[in-house]
Every structure is written in structure tokens, then in C-alpha cells.
Amino acid sequence: MIAAGPDSFLERAPLALRDWAVQLLPVPLQWLAHHVITIVAVLAVFGLFFAFTTIAERKLLARLQNRLGPNRTGLPWIKGLRLFGLSQPFADAVKAITKEDIVPAAADKILHFLAPVIVVGFSLMTFAVLPFGRQYLPVDLDAALLYFFAAGAATELAIFMAGWSSRNKYSLLAAMRALAQLISYELPLILSVVPVVLVTSTLSTKAIVIAQGTWSFGLLPHWFIFTPWGFAGFIIFLIAALAESNRSPFDLPEAESELVAGHLTEYSGFKYALFFMAEYFGLTALSGLGVTLFLGGWQAPCAFLQFIPSYAWFMMKLIGMIVFFIWVRGTLLRLRIDQLTRLSWQFLVPLALLNLGNAAFWVLTAQWAGPLQLVRWIVSAAIIVVPFILMGRSLTAGFAPRTYRYAP
Amino acid sequence: MTIALLLIAGLMLGSATAAMAGRNLIHSALLLIASWAGVAAIYLWAGAEFVAFAQVLVYVGAISMVVLFAVLLTRQNQIADQLIAPPTRLRAAAAVTTGSCVAAVLAAAICSSSFAPGAAEPPSTTVRQIGLELMRQDGAALLIVGIILTVALLGATILAATDPKVGPGSSRAGEDVP
Amino acid sequence: MTPLHLCLLISAGLFSIGLAGALARSNTILVLLGIELMLNAANLNFIAFWRFGPSPAPANGMMFVLFSIAVAAAEAAIGLALIIAVYRHQKNIRLQDADTLKG
Numbered sequence: 001m002i003a004a005g006p007d008s009f010l011e012r013a014p015l016a017l018r019d020w021a022v023q024l025l026p027v028p029l030q031w032l033a034h035h036v037i038t039i040v041a042v043l044a045v046f047g048l049f050f051a052f053t054t055i056a057e058r059k060l061l062a063r064l065q066n067r068l069g070p071n072r073t074g075l076p077w078i079k080g081l082r083l084f085g086l087s088q089p090f091a092d093a094v095k096a097i098t099k100e101d102i103v104p105a106a107a108d109k110i111l112h113f114l115a116p117v118i119v120v121g122f123s124l125m126t127f128a129v130l131p132f133g134r135q136y137l138p139v140d141l142d143a144a145l146l147y148f149f150a151a152g153a154a155t156e157l158a159i160f161m162a163g164w165s166s167r168n169k170y171s172l173l174a175a176m177r178a179l180a181q182l183i184s185y186e187l188p189l190i191l192s193v194v195p196v197v198l199v200t201s202t203l204s205t206k207a208i209v210i211a212q213g214t215w216s217f218g219l220l221p222h223w224f225i226f227t228p229w230g231f232a233g234f235i236i237f238l239i240a241a242l243a244e245s246n247r248s249p250f251d252l253p254e255a256e257s258e259l260v261a262g263h264l265t266e267y268s269g270f271k272y273a274l275f276f277m278a279e280y281f282g283l284t285a286l287s288g289l290g291v292t293l294f295l296g297g298w299q300a301p302c303a304f305l306q307f308i309p310s311y312a313w314f315m316m317k318l319i320g321m322i323v324f325f326i327w328v329r330g331t332l333l334r335l336r337i338d339q340l341t342r343l344s345w346q347f348l349v350p351l352a353l354l355n356l357g358n359a360a361f362w363v364l365t366a367q368w369a370g371p372l373q374l375v376r377w378i379v380s381a382a383i384i385v386v387p388f389i390l391m392g393r394s395l396t397a398g399f400a401p402r403t404y405r406y407a408p
Numbered sequence: 409m410t411i412a413l414l415l416i417a418g419l420m421l422g423s424a425t426a427a428m429a430g431r432n433l434i435h436s437a438l439l440l441i442a443s444w445a446g447v448a449a450i451y452l453w454a455g456a457e458f459v460a461f462a463q464v465l466v467y468v469g470a471i472s473m474v475v476l477f478a479v480l481l482t483r484q485n486q487i488a489d490q491l492i493a494p495p496t497r498l499r500a501a502a503a504v505t506t507g508s509c510v511a512a513v514l515a516a517a518i519c520s521s522s523f524a525p526g527a528a529e530p531p532s533t534t535v536r537q538i539g540l541e542l543m544r545q546d547g548a549a550l551l552i553v554g555i556i557l558t559v560a561l562l563g564a565t566i567l568a569a570t571d572p573k574v575g576p577g578s579s580r581a582g583e584d585v586p
Numbered sequence: 587m588t589p590l591h592l593c594l595l596i597s598a599g600l601f602s603i604g605l606a607g608a609l610a611r612s613n614t615i616l617v618l619l620g621i622e623l624m625l626n627a628a629n630l631n632f633i634a635f636w637r638f639g640p641s642p643a644p645a646n647g648m649m650f651v652l653f654s655i656a657v658a659a660a661e662a663a664i665g666l667a668l669i670i671a672v673y674r675h676q677k678n679i680r681l682q683d684a685d686t687l688k689g
Contacts, residue, residue: 143461143535157469160473202535203535421596425603459633466655467658482670495611504606507603510605511598511602523591526590530637531645533648537645538645538648542649546653560660560661
């Protein structure tokens with residue numbers, strides 16, 4: 001094994017910095033300082049990540065649509081300097097903070113105030129169990145995956161509170177639609193993760209990343225995405241993650257051409273920015289989970305590339321997934337509410353259940369060797385590809401019946 | 409330790425009382441969701457992390473949605489506050505008396521019984537142990553609970569989807585509109 | 587007053603709050619919420635005994651609570667579906683009005 005792997009200076013530097021800062025304080029305060037520094041570091045890194053995701057999204061979408069993105073913002077104290085628009089997020093932040101916060105007179109003030117707080121709070125709580133690097137796991141829980149989904153499920157409540165408290169017919173209708181979408185896609189999201197739990201027989205994200213840490217011939221990583229069940233699970237996870245964070249092509253709840261701005265209609269200024277931030281944090285957390293479960297987390301793709309620190313690999317894979325999501329946003333058309341619920345219940349859930357059987361087959365045939373390995377791969381791929389083709393054919397046959405249901 | 413328990417329990421009991429005694433149905437539902445989260449916090453205090461996360465996932469994440477949808481679908485007036493009549497004085501007095509009697513009997517039973525002193529550390533139950541026990545000893549119960557949940561899902565869908573104008577057992581989905 | 591006594595008293599208090607609420611209110615959804623509170627109080631009892639009581643099988647209390655949470659979810663779903671069905675028939679969800687067998 002090449003020497004400068006897990007113990008290299010870059011790998012340990014942030015941890016050494018934190019330990020040095022902690023030992024400056026008296027002993028009773030040290031555990032508090034340890035955790036506060038971790039929290040501040042996670043918030044700072046992912047806050048900056050959020051800022052640069054917004055500008056990257058706008059510029060990438062612009063290039064996909066054959067135009068330039070924002071490219072005029074510079075630094076306020078240097079006239080004429082254009083930083084290719086890279087300080088746009090900070091300009092947006094100043095705008096959001098200084099805009100007038102309009103609350104409708106008939107709105108339920110407490111709920112209207114609490115909704116963005118809850119949604120941002122729970123979205124940030126999901127970051128606690130993502131392993132960013134070899135020793136960079138904020139909280140090492142035995143049931144980490146369950147914690148992740150529990151914290152994510154509580155954000156749906158905030159969407160209802162936002163829609164209800166605005167006392168606006170459109171907000172309420174859009175909130176109910178958003179909830180229907182979120183509930184429908186929570187099932188494929190969790191079902192696509194269960195095969196990983198089956199194969200590694202643990203719910204701890206740290207153990208799942210360590211289980212993907214071997215290479216064939218030092219070159220081919222044993223990430224779960226490179227297995228048939230892992231690939232299918234990853235695709236289902238991607239689709240469900242897009243729907244869970246209300247992103248195109250599943251952004252019906254908050255699209256401008258639908259029901260004004262959905263459940264966010266009556267929000268302005270900083271509260272709107274908080275909802276926006278929560279959506280991006282949710283997307284980043286889900287991408288981080290996808291990287292952890294399927295793409296090998298902080299593992300390097302080849303054995304000799306381990307000199308690059310583990311957190312750098314995690315960030316690179318995370319950026320890759322976010323760029324892929326931005327690409328999907330610029331390419332695919334928006335789905336209607338009945339189309340997206342049909343996609344979830346009639347297509348993704350059966351496929352995810354079949355994938356679970358696929359992973360069980362994979363685990364049971366782990367002892368097959370030699371030419372039987374090829375048979376194992378072919379059978380495993382067939383278990384998921386054949387139903388995919390058959391169900392895809394049968395579900396797109398003809399036009400769906402158009403039924404109208406009006407709000408009572 | 410005990411202070412944390414008293415604080416969480418105080419918040420939980422307070423929001424439960426406010427939920428049961430309130431006039432606004434949505435506020436009651438949301439306060440009850442807060443008390444469910446308080447129960448999950450007590451589970452965490454006791455060291456039962458798996459159960460705490462399951463409580464949040466099921467109660468706060470799913471049952472709360474069902475309750476809120478039911479409140480929205482059974483509204484009297486379209487958008488105004490869902491104000492419900494408070495109980496009459498007699499009824500409220502009777503209910504509070506009954507509740508206090510039950511509480512008094514339970515408290516007397518609890519305080520007069522002596523239990524062996526408990527362990528200082530919570531019993532270490534890893535997720536692996538829970539999984540093995542679910543699959544081995546409680547495998548039959550797990551399957552039965554799965555069947556219960558499936559039957560409940562189907563039953564709830566059928567109960568809530570029947571359109572009274574058309575009659576039970578038929579639905580308008582699937583007919584082609586030219 | 588050991589911690590076990592404290593936990594049991596807390597769950598007894600939660601149970602009686604749920605009971606009083608279920609008896610006093612005439613809105614069916616609130617009655618259902620009271621029942622859910624009582625179920626949660628029972629679960630709290632189980633976890634209290636799991637944590638503080640001596641037990642030969644250490645995970646039994648947790649198992650019971652997990653199954654209880656699952657069954658409570660199923661029961662809440664059915665109860666609320668019934669409430670929606672009753673609402674369709676009588677256009678309000680006052681418990682006292684659901685007193686005829688016909689319909």
C-alpha cells in the first residue's frame with residue numbers, strides 16, 4: 001500500500017487543528033468545544049457549498065440554454081471588477097436579508113414563522129451522520145441511516161405548516177400536492193437503500209463506507225454502484241432524491257407556472273431564502289447519502305490515488321452528483337402530479353422491491369467462483385433489467401386516462 | 409440527568425395538555441406532534457436510540473401527515489380557522505375528574521411499589537442484536553405485523569376512496585374520457 | 587424516588603391527559619389523538635422498564651415498543667379513513683351525531 005494514505009498530513013490537518021483548539025480550553029468545557037467546532041465547521045463548509053451551488057446552477061443552466069449566467073457581480077469596493085459572477089450568492093444573500101418581510105394579515109403568525117425554522121433545522125440535522133472523510137464523521141450512530149430518514153421525514157411537516165399558515169387557497173392546494181409527492185417518493189427512497197443494508201448487514205454509514213474499500217487488481221473499486229443491484233438501486237435513489245427535494249423534473253409544488261409559487265407564495269425576504277436554503281441542504285444531504293451508500297463515500301477509486309485526502313474525494317463525488325442533478329434539471333421536462341405519483345407507485349416501488357430480491361440473491365451466491373461468477377452477474381442483471389423493460393413498455397402503452405378531481 | 413428528563417417531560421406534558429384542551433384543531437394536531445417528539449426525546453434520554461428514531465419516523469413523519477390530511481379533508485368552512493367547540497362545563501369536569509382519578513390510582517400504585525435499583529448504564533442493545541432478534545425470535549410477529557400493515561393500507565384506501573354518489577365498489581378512474 | 591418511579595409517573599400523567607382528552611372532546615379526530623397519547627404512554631412504560639428494570643432478555647422491551655408503534659400507525663390510518671367516511675355521510679365529525687346505524 002502506498003505510504004501517504006490514511007496518515008498523510010493533509011488528511012489529519014483539520015482534525016489536528018480542532019484538537020489543538022480544544023486543548024486550549026479547561027477540561028470541563030472541552031467536550032462542548034469539540035462538538036461546537038465540529039458543528040461550526042460543517043455549517044461553514046456546507047453554507048459555502050450552498051452558496052456556490054446556487055451560482056453553479058445558474059451558470060450551468062444558462063450554458064445548457066445557450067446563454068451566459070450571472071456574470072456581472074464583483075466586489076463592492078472595487079469598481080469595474082467582474083469576478084465572472086462568483087460573488088453573486090453574496091449579493092443574493094444581502095438582498096434576501098434586507099428585503100421587507102411581508103406576512104399576510106390573516107396568516108397564522110406562529111406557524112408562518114416556525115415553518116422555515118423547522119425545515120432548515122431538520123435539513124441540517126441530516127448532515128450529522130454523513131462520513132465526510134476517514135475520521136470526519138460528526139456523530140457515529142449505530143442506527144445512522146434510520147436517523148437520516150427520521151430527520152428528513154420531519155421536514156415534510158414544515159411544508160404543511162407553510163401552506164396552511166398562509167391562509168391562501170393556492171398555498172394550501174400546493175402544500176397538499178407537495179406532501180403527496182413527498183410521501184409517494186419516500187417509499188422508493190427508503191426501499192432503494194435497503195439492499196445496501198442487506199449486503200453490509202449494518203445501518204451505520206461508517207461501516208458501509210468501509211465495506212466498499214477494496215479494489216480488484218488495485219484499479220477497480222468495489223463500490224456498490226458497480227454491482228447490478230447497486231446500479232439499479234442508485235438509479236432509483238437518484239429519481240427519488242430528485243423528487244424528495246422538489247427539484248425538476250419533480251418541481252411541480254414550487255414551479256412558477258403552477259399555483260404561483262406553491263406553498264412558498266406568501267413568503268418573502270429572509271424566510272424565502274431559508275426555504276430555498278433548506279431545499280439545497282436537503283439535496284446536498286441526499287447526494288451525500290448517495291455518495292456514501294453507492295459511490296464509496298470517501299474511498300479513492302484506485303489504490304494508488306489514496307494520497308489525495310479522503311474528504312477531497314467525498315467533495316469531488318458530491319460535486320459530481322450535484323452537477324448531474326443540475327444537468328437533469330436543464331434537460332428534462334416537468335412531470336404532472338398524477339404522472340409523478342404513478343411513476344412512484346406503479347414503477348419505482350415494484351422495481352425497488354425486485355431489487356431487494358436481487359440483492360438477496362447476490363448475497364446468497366457470494367461463494368460462486370470462476371465461470372459461475374459470470375452467471376451470477378448475468379442473472380442478477382436480468383432480475384432487474386427484464387422487469388424494467390416489461391414494466392416500462394406496459395406503463396407507457398397508450399395515453400393515461402384523464403380524470404379530473406376538483407377540490408371540495 | 410434527572411433535570412433533563414424533567415425538562416423534556418414538562419414540555420411534553422404541557423404540549424399534550426394544550427393539544428387536548430385547545431380550540432383550534434390544527435394547533436392541537438401540531439402540539440400533539442410536538443409531544444410525540446418529546447416522547448422520542450425521552451426514549452433518547454433512556455438510551456433507546458433505535459426506538460427513538462423509529463418513533464420520529466413513524467409518528468412525526470407519517471402519522472402526523474395522515475392526521476393533517478384528515479383534518480383538511482373534513483373541514484367545515486373552507487379556509488378559516490378550524491375552531492371547534494370546547495366541551496361543556498359538566499363534560500369537561502367529568503373528564504378531568506376521571507383522568508385525575510386514574511392518575512391518582514396509578515401514582516399510588518407506582519409510589520407504593522419498590523423496584524430493584526436499575527443499572528447505571530442503559531443495556532447496550534446494538535442494531536445488530538435488534539435485527540437478529542426480530543428475525544429469529546420475533547419472526548412470526550414481524551410477518552404478522554407486515555400483514556396487519558398491508559391490510560390496514562388496503563382497508564384505509566377502500567374506506568376513504570368510496571364516492572357516495574357513484575356507490576361503493578366502483579371508481580371512476582380507468583374510464584376513458586374521449 | 588428512583589428514576590424508574592419518575593418515568594412511570596410521567597407516563598401515568600400522559601395516559602391520564604390522553605384519557606381526559608378522549609372523554610371530553612366531541613371532535614372525532616381529537617378523540618383519536620387522545621387514544622394515540624395513551625398508546626404512547628404505554629410505550630413509555632415499556633422503555634422505562636427496559637432501561638431500569640432487571641430483565642433476562644435485554645431487548646424484549648424494545649421489541650414490544652417497535653411492534654406497538656407499527657400497530658399504532660395502522661390503527662391511526664384506519665381510524666382516520668373511517669372519520670373521512672363518516673364525514674362524507676353526515677358532513678361533520680361530531681361524535682354525538684354518529685348515533686344511527688343506518689347509512
